[in-house]
Amino acid sequence: MKHSVLHTALAAIAIFGAGNMAASAAWEPVRPVEFIVPAGTGGGADQMARTIQGIVTKHSLMKQPMVVINKSGGAGGEGFLDVKGSGNNPHKIIITLSNLFTTPLATGIPFNWKDMTPVAMLALDEFVLWVNAEKPYTTVKDYVDAVKQAPAGGMKMGGTGSKQEDQIITVALEKATGTKFTYIPYKGGGEVAVQLVGNHVDSTVNNPIEAVAQWRGGKLRPLCVFDAKQMTYDEVVADGKGWKDIPTCKSQGLDIEYLMLRGIFMSPKATKDQVEYYVELFKKVRATPEWQDFMKSGAFNTTFLTGADYAKWVETEEKRHEALMKEAGFLAAP
Amino acid sequence: MEELVNLFHGFAVALQPFNIMVMILGIVLGVIIGVLPGLGGANGVAILLPLTFSMPPTSAIIMLSCIYWGALFGGAITSILFNIPGEPWSVATTFDGYPMAQKGKAGEALTAAFTSSFVGALFAVVMITLVAPLVASFALRFGPAEKFAVYFLAFCSFVGLSKEPPFKTIAAMMIGFALAAVGLDSITGQLRLTFGSTELLNGFDFLIAVIGLFGIGEILLTMEEGLAFRGGKAKIDLRVVLQTWKEMPKYWVTSLRSCLIGCWMGVTPAGATPASFMSYGIAKRVSKNGKNFGKGEIEGVVAPETAAHAAGTAALLPMLSLGVPGSPTAAVLLGGLLIWGLQPGPMLFVEQKEFVWGLIASMYLGNLVGLIVVLTCVPIFAAILRVPFSIIAPLILVLCAIGAYSVHSSTFDVVLMLVFGVVGYLLKKCNYPLAPLVLAIVLGDKAEEAFRQSLLGSQGSLGVFFSNSLVGTIMVLGLIALFWSAIQEGYSRLRPHSVA
Numbered sequence: 001m002k003h004s005v006l007h008t009a010l011a012a013i014a015i016f017g018a019g020n021m022a023a024s025a026a027w028e029p030v031r032p033v034e035f036i037v038p039a040g041t042g043g044g045a046d047q048m049a050r051t052i053q054g055i056v057t058k059h060s061l062m063k064q065p066m067v068v069i070n071k072s073g074g075a076g077g078e079g080f081l082d083v084k085g086s087g088n089n090p091h092k093i094i095i096t097l098s099n100l101f102t103t104p105l106a107t108g109i110p111f112n113w114k115d116m117t118p119v120a121m122l123a124l125d126e127f128v129l130w131v132n133a134e135k136p137y138t139t140v141k142d143y144v145d146a147v148k149q150a151p152a153g154g155m156k157m158g159g160t161g162s163k164q165e166d167q168i169i170t171v172a173l174e175k176a177t178g179t180k181f182t183y184i185p186y187k188g189g190g191e192v193a194v195q196l197v198g199n200h201v202d203s204t205v206n207n208p209i210e211a212v213a214q215w216r217g218g219k220l221r222p223l224c225v226f227d228a229k230q231m232t233y234d235e236v237v238a239d240g241k242g243w244k245d246i247p248t249c250k251s252q253g254l255d256i257e258y259l260m261l262r263g264i265f266m267s268p269k270a271t272k273d274q275v276e277y278y279v280e281l282f283k284k285v286r287a288t289p290e291w292q293d294f295m296k297s298g299a300f301n302t303t304f305l306t307g308a309d310y311a312k313w314v315e316t317e318e319k320r321h322e323a324l325m326k327e328a329g330f331l332a333a334p
Numbered sequence: 335m336e337e338l339v340n341l342f343h344g345f346a347v348a349l350q351p352f353n354i355m356v357m358i359l360g361i362v363l364g365v366i367i368g369v370l371p372g373l374g375g376a377n378g379v380a381i382l383l384p385l386t387f388s389m390p391p392t393s394a395i396i397m398l399s400c401i402y403w404g405a406l407f408g409g410a411i412t413s414i415l416f417n418i419p420g421e422p423w424s425v426a427t428t429f430d431g432y433p434m435a436q437k438g439k440a441g442e443a444l445t446a447a448f449t450s451s452f453v454g455a456l457f458a459v460v461m462i463t464l465v466a467p468l469v470a471s472f473a474l475r476f477g478p479a480e481k482f483a484v485y486f487l488a489f490c491s492f493v494g495l496s497k498e499p500p501f502k503t504i505a506a507m508m509i510g511f512a513l514a515a516v517g518l519d520s521i522t523g524q525l526r527l528t529f530g531s532t533e534l535l536n537g538f539d540f541l542i543a544v545i546g547l548f549g550i551g552e553i554l555l556t557m558e559e560g561l562a563f564r565g566g567k568a569k570i571d572l573r574v575v576l577q578t579w580k581e582m583p584k585y586w587v588t589s590l591r592s593c594l595i596g597c598w599m600g601v602t603p604a605g606a607t608p609a610s611f612m613s614y615g616i617a618k619r620v621s622k623n624g625k626n627f628g629k630g631e632i633e634g635v636v637a638p639e640t641a642a643h644a645a646g647t648a649a650l651l652p653m654l655s656l657g658v659p660g661s662p663t664a665a666v667l668l669g670g671l672l673i674w675g676l677q678p679g680p681m682l683f684v685e686q687k688e689f690v691w692g693l694i695a696s697m698y699l700g701n702l703v704g705l706i707v708v709l710t711c712v713p714i715f716a717a718i719l720r721v722p723f724s725i726i727a728p729l730i731l732v733l734c735a736i737g738a739y740s741v742h743s744s745t746f747d748v749v750l751m752l753v754f755g756v757v758g759y760l761l762k763k764c765n766y767p768l769a770p771l772v773l774a775i776v777l778g779d780k781a782e783e784a785f786r787q788s789l790l791g792s793q794g795s796l797g798v799f800f801s802n803s804l805v806g807t808i809m810v811l812g813l814i815a816l817f818w819s820a821i822q823e824g825y826s827r828l829r830p831h832s833v834a
Contacts, residue, residue, distance in 0.1 A: 040665075046669060047669045050380075050383060050669055050670075054383070054387040057387065058387050058388055068380070069743060070380075071742070072536075073517065073518070073535035073536030073537070073742075074517065074518050074525060074528075074532075074535030074536065075518050075523065077532070077535050078532070078535045078536055078742075081532050081535075106523045106524070107518070107523070107524065107525050108525075109525075109532070109535075153793060156791055161520065161523065162519075162520060162521055162522055162523030163522075163523035164523065182790055182791065182793070183790075184478070184787050184790050184791055185520060185521055185523075185787070186787070187520065187783075188665075190657050190658050190668070191658055193657070194474065194656050194657065194658045195477060197474055197656070198474040198475060198476070198477060200477030200478065200791070201791075212677060212679075213657045213677045213678055213679020213680065213681065213682075214657070214679055214680070216677065216679060216680070216681045217679050217680025217681050218680070219680065297677070330523070332524075
C-alpha cells in the first residue's frame, strides 16, 4: 500500500515538473555563465559587462551566477578565439567592441565574427573630438585651421590602441581635412583623456564616458560628435552645455561618422532557444533604472537590435572597417 | 583647516557600525587574496565588486579599498615564508625577508614587513589629506617622456646591485626584456614573437614567471638539499612583535626615503612594483648595512614594504582626482565608482565630499585594523614553518598551480609556471640573479611603450628626454644611479692621490 502511494507521489511530481518545463522558456542556463570581456579591466567594455553583472545579480534576473572574465590578450583576440573554440557551450557569452573587426584585420588571427552567434546589440558608443579647454579652439574650423598651419605631423592625436577605432577616425580626419597628425597610442581611454589635460597631446577622440569627468572639471572642450545626429541627453554637464549641444562633425564640415558596437555574441553552435534566452535576459536588463543611468552617464546611443537585423548591421560594419583599414594601410600582411 | 573638518566628518561616516563591519570583512578577505599567489588584488576586487552593488557607495568603496589594503599586507606573508611573492610588489620583499625566515627570524621579518606597510600607507594618507590638489596637478605633468624617465631610473637603481658579475645581471635583464616583448606590440598593433600560437597572444604574464622562478625554483633547490627546511626554529609568541618594534626606529631614514619614493611612484602613476624595487635598490646603495642586503637584513624588508604600501595608497589619489588609475586594482575600483554613479575626476572632491572623505577616513582606520589583524596572526604564520617540508611542499605546489591558473583561467599557464620553475632553478645554480630578470618582465613592456610614445611625439629626437627640467632631472638621477659604483670607485682611487 505504502509502495503505491509513493509511486503516485513520484508520478505526480514528474507530471508537475514536466508541465512546469513546458510552460517556461525551453532553455535556461544550468551552470554559471561566463561573460567574456575581450579587453582589460577598467575599460569601457569591462565597465559595461560589470554593470550588467551587477544588474543581473541585484534583480535576480538569472538563476545561475554570471561571472565576468577578462581575456584581453592580443587586442582581445584571446577572448574571441575562446568563444570561437567553445563549440555548443551555451554558458559562454562575450561583449564586443570594435576590435571584433579590427583585431583580426590588423593581426591576421584566424577569427571572424561569423565564428560566433550574434545575440543582441546593446548600445552604440559615441566618439567626440576633444581639445584642451586652455586652447583657443572653440569650433572644429578653428582647430582644423590650426592643424593645417602646423608642420605635417606637428599636431599630436592621442588614442586608445593601435590600428583600432581611434586611429581609424584619425586617418579619416586626415583624409577629410588634407592634414597629417602624429597618432600616439595609449593603453586606456582614461589615460588618453588625462594626457590631453596635461597637454601631452593636442586632441583626442575619446568616448563620452572616458572624458566626461574632465569636461565637467573644465579641463576639456568637446568640438563635435562623429554621429549622424546630435546626442539626445539634455542634462547640463559644464558651462551650461550638455551632450545635446555638441554639434555633429558633419554639420561642421567634417563628413565622418563612427559609432562603436557594444553588442553580445555567444558560442558558434548555440541553438535558437539559447539565443532567445539571452535576448530576453538583456531586454530585462535594459528595462532597469540602473541601466538607464549607465546609458545616461556615458551618453550612449541606445539602439537595440537582435536577430537578422543585428547580423546585417554587423556585416555592413565589417565591410566598412575592411575598406577603412585597407585605405589606411592597417591590414595584416597576408 | 577645512580639510580637517571634512576629515572628522569622514571619520564619523567610517565609524558607523556597518562600515566597521565591512572594513574588517574586507581586510580579512584581502589578506586571503594576497596570500594566494596569482589571485591578486585586482582580480579579487573585480570578483567581489558585484557583491557591493546593493550597498551604499561609501560602504562599498570602504569594503573594496580594505580588500586592497588586506592584499597589500597579505602579499608579504608568502614572500617571507616561502620565497613566493603573492603580489608583484612583494618580489623585493623576498630578497631579505626569505633569508631572514631561513635564519629562524620569520616573526621579525613579518612584523617588520607589516609595520613598514602601515607606516608607508599612513604617510601616503596624510599626504592625500593635506596636499591632494597639489599632488594631482603634479601628476598631470607626466607625459610619456617623464614616464620613461621614471622606468629608466628604476632600472638604473637596480643594475649592479647584485654581487654577481655585471654581465650576468645584464644577461638576466635581457632575457627579461625578451620575454616582455612577446605578445601584442601596442604601438603598431602587430603580434610579436608569438609564432602563430594563440596561447602566446597574451605574452608572458609577470605573475606566472614569478610564481615559477621563485616558488617552484625554491622548492626544487630545497629538494636538492635533502628536503631540509631551514625555518623551523622560528619563535612563535607575540613578544617578537614588541622586540622588533624596539629595533625599528633605527631605520627611520630608510623609512622616510621609502615613503617619499612610494608616494611619488604612486601618484605619477608608475605603481607599487617599481616603487618597491627602486626603494630596495637605493636603500642598498646608501645604507651602512648595504653589504649585508640579500642575506637577511631587516632594513631590506623595511625599504620595499614601506614604498610598496605608500605607492599603493597614493595610487588612489590620481584615480579619484583625475580618473587615472595608478594600479590595476585602482582600475577596477574606478570601474566600481562609475557603476555606483560617481564620476571620478576634478569635481569628485567638490561634489561628493561625504564619499571622498569617508574613503580617506577609512584609509586611516582600515590600515590600523589591518595592522592589528595581521600582527596578531604573526605567530600563526610563523608556525607554518614548523610543518615538515615534505608536507608543506606539495601544498605550496598546489597553491602555486591554482595561483598560476587563476591569472588567466588557462592550463597553459600552469605548464608555463613549471617551465619557469626549472629555468629559475638552473639560473640560480649558475649564479644568475633573478631580480633583474623579474624587473625587466614587469617593467620592460611599459618602459618600451613609454619610450616609443615619446619618440613618436618628438618625431624621433632623443632630445625629448631632456626637453624640460622635470624629465631631465629624472634622467640625470638615473644616469648617476647607473654609474654610482664607478663614481664611488673613481672617487676612492682619486683620494689617495690628492692626499699625496
